[in-house]
Amino acid sequence: MESRKACWYSIVRYCANELTGEVVNVGVILHSIEEKALIKYQLISENSPKIRAITDSQVEVNIYKTFKDALEYYMTKNTENLLGIVGDVQIGSLMDEKFLDKLYEHYKDKKLFLSRPKFSLTRNLEGVFRSLFETYVGISYLETEHKEVSTKRLLKGLFEEKKLLDRKVMQDFSITPIKDLDIIKINIDFGYKNGVWNYLQAIPYIGGPSKNTEWLAKTKFMFENIENDTKVHLMYKSSNIENMEDFMGVLNYLSSLDANRILKLDLDDTRKVLELCDVIERDAHDIDELLIS
Known part of the structure; x- marks a missing residue:
């Protein structure tokens, strides 16, 4: 024993x-x-x-x-x-x-x-x-936080390893999607600009219909009010998903709004994630340049 x-x-x-x-x-x-x-x-x-x-x-x-x-x-x-x-x-x-x-x-x-x-x-x-x-x-926080935080922490760790964070990639910032309405803000997990803005958002653990509806409404609202050329990458780990059919149903609905601008990013797909890092290193503006402009 x-x-x-x-x-x-x-x-x-x-x-x-x-x-x-x-x-x-x-x-x-x-x-x-x-x-x-x-x-x-x-x-x-x-x-x-x-x-x-x-x-x-x-x-x-x-x-x-x-x-x-x-x-x-x-x-x-x-x-x-x-x-x-x-x-x-x-x-x-x-x-x-x-x-x-x-x-x-x-x-x-x-x-x-x-x-x-x-x-x-x-x-x-x-x-x-x-x-x-x-x-x-609380058990609900253990399940929710573990899955959402592990997704963000995984990508943050990779960006740090590649020396992209705070050089090419911004983290944890807010945007005001509706002009002249500063009280409406949306929190962005990560973002980079390679001619157009790319926002990377971790998909939270959805624990029930009400939370599912709330998150979907917020994401749809964000997409409908950001600039027309901005891209949104929805981040998740497929190994964390309990009901893949329902989960992908929500993602597919969002992608159908504009498949060229709403993109899926499965962090379990190592090749795809590393390709994203290469794109950021090669094409993304330095953050210092964005702040000056």
């Missing part, structure tokens, strides 16, 4: 407004140094209903996103340095069993903070993580 492994975990919490004092659980971090250092974490998206419920403006949403991105970046890059140094930040090494305690102290008294780490013994680290996330954050 597999022996039990020691691990520590913290709940990631967020308070958008110190005056109201409302706090929500937004993620889980689990750390173990048994056999080899392991860090598992997940935070909900800035577009999640939990975040929208406690924020009053896009500025407040962006503040949460800044905290989330900074923590995720540190956790990702921490594995590349035994001392836990990421840029100018040094919190602790993953090889240190007190890593979560140090992370807890680092984020103490900030808008995004951690619960005091707790100890556990388990034979199934993955099972413990899932149980913690379901209990403290």
Whole structure:
């Protein structure tokens, strides 16, 4: 029988407004140094209903996103340095069993903070993580966030590897599709311009008819109001799709609006994704040029 492994975990919490004092659980971090250092974490998206419920403006949403991105970046890059140094930040090494305690102290008294780490013994680290996330954050967020975030994170990682991100490819920006109506904004996951704008949008996990209808309506609205030559690439991972027939039915409907401008991008199709990277490297404008113009 597999022996039990020691691990520590913290709940990631967020308070958008110190005056109201409302706090929500937004993620889980689990750390173990048994056999080899392991860090598992997940935070909900800035577009999640939990975040929208406690924020009053896009500025407040962006503040949460800044905290989330900074923590995720540190956790990702921490594995590349035994001392836990990421840029100018040094919190602790993953090889240190007190890593979560140090992370807890680092984020103490900030808008995004951690619960005091707790100890556990388990034979199934993955099972413990899932149980913690379901209990403290919610099972719906575990399913939804994992699929949508993994799609965006996969492409973001590839763009970073190819040195395209923030050089040829913009990320997480807003557009106002209706002229002179600035209150209507649409968030874009990634975008590049090679003569015409190309927007890359991750398709969220659709959990029911109402969410399906809402997402379809938003996407159709965006397409009908952006410039006539703009292209929209709808990103997904076919390996994440539970009901492929229904899913492709929605995508095929959108493609039928204009097959030359609404394009499907399955991130499981490695060849197609690498071809896109080649096109961006070869044809896309530098972001600096776009900002100047």
